[in-house]
Amino acid sequence: MKFLVWIFLLVPAFAQTLAPTFRLECRFRGEPKPAQVVMDGTDLGKCPLEVKASLGRHLLRLYLPEEEGRYLGYEARLEVSEGGDEAFLAELVRYDTRVEALPGARGISGLVYALAYSPQGVLAVGDETGRIRLLPTGRSPVDLTGARSYVRDLAFGPGGRYLAAATGEGSVRLYDDKGRLLRVLGQGPAFLKVGFDFSGRLIGLQLRGRLSLWDPGTGRMVLTQALSPYLFSAALSQGGRLLAVGLSVGRVEIWDLALVNKRGEVRLPGGPVYALAFSPDSRYLAVGSADGGVRIVDLFASRESPPSHLYAHKDLVLSLAYSPDGRYLASGGQDREVRLYALREGFLDRVYVGHVGPVYGLEFHPSGRVLVTGGGEGRIFLHPLP
Numbered sequence: 001m002k003f004l005v006w007i008f009l010l011v012p013a014f015a016q017t018l019a020p021t022f023r024l025e026c027r028f029r030g031e032p033k034p035a036q037v038v039m040d041g042t043d044l045g046k047c048p049l050e051v052k053a054s055l056g057r058h059l060l061r062l063y064l065p066e067e068e069g070r071y072l073g074y075e076a077r078l079e080v081s082e083g084g085d086e087a088f089l090a091e092l093v094r095y096d097t098r099v100e101a102l103p104g105a106r107g108i109s110g111l112v113y114a115l116a117y118s119p120q121g122v123l124a125v126g127d128e129t130g131r132i133r134l135l136p137t138g139r140s141p142v143d144l145t146g147a148r149s150y151v152r153d154l155a156f157g158p159g160g161r162y163l164a165a166a167t168g169e170g171s172v173r174l175y176d177d178k179g180r181l182l183r184v185l186g187q188g189p190a191f192l193k194v195g196f197d198f199s200g201r202l203i204g205l206q207l208r209g210r211l212s213l214w215d216p217g218t219g220r221m222v223l224t225q226a227l228s229p230y231l232f233s234a235a236l237s238q239g240g241r242l243l244a245v246g247l248s249v250g251r252v253e254i255w256d257l258a259l260v261n262k263r264g265e266v267r268l269p270g271g272p273v274y275a276l277a278f279s280p281d282s283r284y285l286a287v288g289s290a291d292g293g294v295r296i297v298d299l300f301a302s303r304e305s306p307p308s309h310l311y312a313h314k315d316l317v318l319s320l321a322y323s324p325d326g327r328y329l330a331s332g333g334q335d336r337e338v339r340l341y342a343l344r345e346g347f348l349d350r351v352y353v354g355h356v357g358p359v360y361g362l363e364f365h366p367s368g369r370v371l372v373t374g375g376g377e378g379r380i381f382l383h384p385l386p
Contacts, residue, residue, distance in 0.1 A: 020080050024051050026062055028072055028092040029347060035062040035072060035092060047090075053080045062090055069098040070350070093311075099354035102372065102380040104141040108133065112374030114151045115363040118160035118177075123363070123372065125380065126151025132165055134179055145181045147173060155195040155236075157202075162216050164202055166191035172204040174216060183219045186212060193234035197257045198241045205234050205243075211255075225260055228253060235276035235285070235320075244285055246273025252287060254299070266297050268307065277320035277329070286329055288317025294331050294341075310341055311348040321362040321371075328385065330371055332359025338373050338383065352383045 026035040026047035037044040037051075038061045044051060047062070062074035072092040105125065114126035123135040130147035132154070149168035156163055162182075163175040168190040174182045186204055193205040202216040209227035214220060233246035242263070243255040252266045252273055270289030277286045285297045292313040298305060313333035321330050328349070329341045338352040338359055357376025364371055371383045 020055065020082060020086075021050055021052050022080070022086040022088050024049055024088050024090065026064075026074070026090045026092055028094070033064055033072060033092055035064040035074070035090075037062055039078075051088075053078075055080055055082065060090070062092060064092065066094070070094060070096050093348060094350040096350045096352050096383070097354065098384065099352070100382040102135070102382055104133070104135045105380040107131075108380065109378050111150070111357075111360060111376050112378060112380060113360045114154040114165070115361040115372055115374050115380075116154035116156055116163075117363055117366055117372075118156040118163075119366060120160050121366055122160070124154045124156070124163055125374070126154050126165060127378065130167065130169070132173075132175075134163075142179050144175055144179045145173075147171065149190070152190065152192055153194045157196045157216065158200055162196070162202075164194045164196070164204075164216075166194035166204060170206070172202065172212075172214075174202065174219075185214055185219055192231065193236070195236040196240055197236075198239050203236065203240075203243070203257070205231070205245075207231060209245075211243075211260075213257075223260065227255070232272050233274055233276050233288075235278055237278040237282040238280050239282065242278065242282060244276045244278065246276050246287065248272040250289070252276065252285070252297070254285075266307075268295060268297075269293075270295070275317050275320040275331070277322055279322050280324060280326045286320045286322070286331075288320050288331060288333075290316055292317060292333065292335075294320070294329075294339075296329075311339065313337060313339065316358075318358055318360050319362040321364055323364045323371075323385075324366060324368045327368075328364075330362050330364070330373075332362050332373060334358045336375070338362070338371070340371070340383075340385075342386075349386055352381075354381055355379065 026033050034046045058078045060078045064072040073095050074090045108127050110128035116124045125133045128150040132144040132146050134142040147167035153166040165173040170188050172185045189207040195203045202214040204212045209229045209231045211225040213222040230247040232248050235244045245253045254263045256263045270291040270293045272290045275288030287295045294310040295307040297307045313335050315334035319332035331339045336355045340349045342349040355375035361374030374380050
């Protein structure tokens with residue numbers, strides 16, 4: 001019996017000597033960092049270090065605290081294979097836990113799909129109950145006459161003269177700059193996108209691909225146009241000339257609203273297109289897909305030029321927004337994270353954390369100094385920009 005016990009104790013020790021070994025290094029934008037290393041819940045010490053691990057997949061977490069609510073982190077499933085003596089480089093990401101609840105958001109409930117700033121800095125918020133609220137700076141919130149179903153999108157007209165709301169009840173609701181309901185337009189399927197084109201016409205885009213244009217002053221229908229029925233997302237360019245339509249088949253169509261015809265299309269990997277955003281100069285189109293990838297398409301480049309691929313979310317990309325100066329791109333995901341990309345520098349600047357539900361709403365303040373986000377748990381946060 002003693003002999004059997006002795007063999008039992010030797011087997012794990014012998015197996016451990018055969019475990020693959022690799023060197024783990026941790027860097028942040030090219031600079032080595034002494035991040036704390038935890039693998040499968042076991043604290044291994046600080047980078048850099050030699051790691052022994054059994055074959056198979058392991059959960060690797062790295063952590064290095066910074067000041068003012070920020071930390072450097074990394075998390076990934078690491079596959080350890082035979083061979084050993086390999087090096088693994090972990091690129092750390094800056095996480096920012098500093099969040100400020102938006103004053104005046106009390107009473108907003110459920111999913112917050114829609115956020116929009118007027119040129120004067122008035123924030124409009126729409127939730128899943130159909131409530132629409134205006135939040136003027138330094139003044140009391142104003143609740144508008146809302147819809148019977150969710151508010152999917154909001155857009156201010158040129159100069160902030162109008163506010164339009166796309167609703168799940170199949171209508172576009174048009175308000176004046178005082179928040180008074182002027183008219184209710186449209187019927188049929190839910191509206192996904194609303195906005196104003198280059199000539200000031202009101203745009204409404206419905207599920208199943210029906211595009212409608214109205215004169216906002218009279219409510220008269222100007223025209224309707226059938227687009228693809230596989231509509232998943234849409235974005236309007238800064239000047240209101242171009243409309244991008246994301247489809248469930250992993251394709252993006254670009255429409256010219258001056259001619260009301262399709263200018264072209266872009267085929268992308270990653271599955272259904274859940275989010276789109278034009279850069280302020282309308283040259284670039286950010287595309288968020290089901291695979292968690294954020295890709296940027298140069299609309300002026302040749303067709304052979306591949307899109308640039310930014311750091312990915314862990315799940316669906318649900319929202320995208322460019323800062324007014326085009327320096328930053330923000331993305332919100334099903335993974336409850338908000339990612340901020342510094343486009344000129346070419347790196348992921350930071351990840352904002354704090355939402356406990358998917359992030360559907362993103363909007364930059366006109367000053368470009370603050371990012372506001374709306375989550376699936378009904379909370380609205382303000383995030384300071386770098």
